[in-house]
Amino acid sequence: MASSAKVVFSNAVIGRSVARSLPRSYSSRSTTINKDNHRRVVVASFSRGVQRWMTTYYTPAHEYCKVEGKVATVGITDFAQSALGDIVFVDLPSVDDVFVAGDSIGSVESVKAASDVYAPVGGRVLEVNGTLSDEPGLVNTDSEGGAWFVKLEMGNDDAAAAGELDKLMSEEEYRVHCEKEAH
Secondary structure, eight states: OOOOOOOEEETEEEOHHHHTTSSSOOOSSEEEEOOOOOOOEEEEEETEEEEEEEEEETTTTSEEEEEETTEEEEEEEHHHHHHHHHEEEEEOOTTTOOOOOOOEEEEEEEOOEEEEEEEESSOOOOOOOOOHHOOTHHHHHHHHTTOOEEEEEEESSSSHHHHHHTTTOOOHHHHHHHHHOOO
16 A cells, blocks of 8 residues: 655645655655745655644754754754854764753854854754864754754653743744844
8 A cells, every 4th residue: 555645845736756756855754844044844754644743943042943753953053153153163962961941052153253052942962963073164064964962852741842842933934034034
């Protein structure tokens, strides 16, 4: 029996065969579609034939938080890396470190300045992007993709996690925030 998994792409729906024709970087266990720098994307797991939503939230300090289930992938936004200039060093926490929302989880240094990176949500560090130790400049070229900083496991209290996410900005709110900051 063939799976009927579909991926929402902008306002269209594409089938499994089209999704399979995407570049290999899109075709791991889950497929991410990102069009025109939109950060709200659909992730479909073809192995299970189920769709899951992955939503991105933003902080006023220019961190992003991509949430899928109870895992939040955290990094700095394109706006932040652009303001900082060439990134020359990234300091990250250790796996199993625990943070509450607002804690400093690391820092970035550029040719212009140094800046702390704050946890948009609380949680335990599941994974650290070790690539950034050797290639901090990746933040300048792929800040909201491959240059993520940490993956946090959000707490078991769904209401508390939802409350933390409610305090963050949507993509549209963040866009307006950046426009105001730029002027």
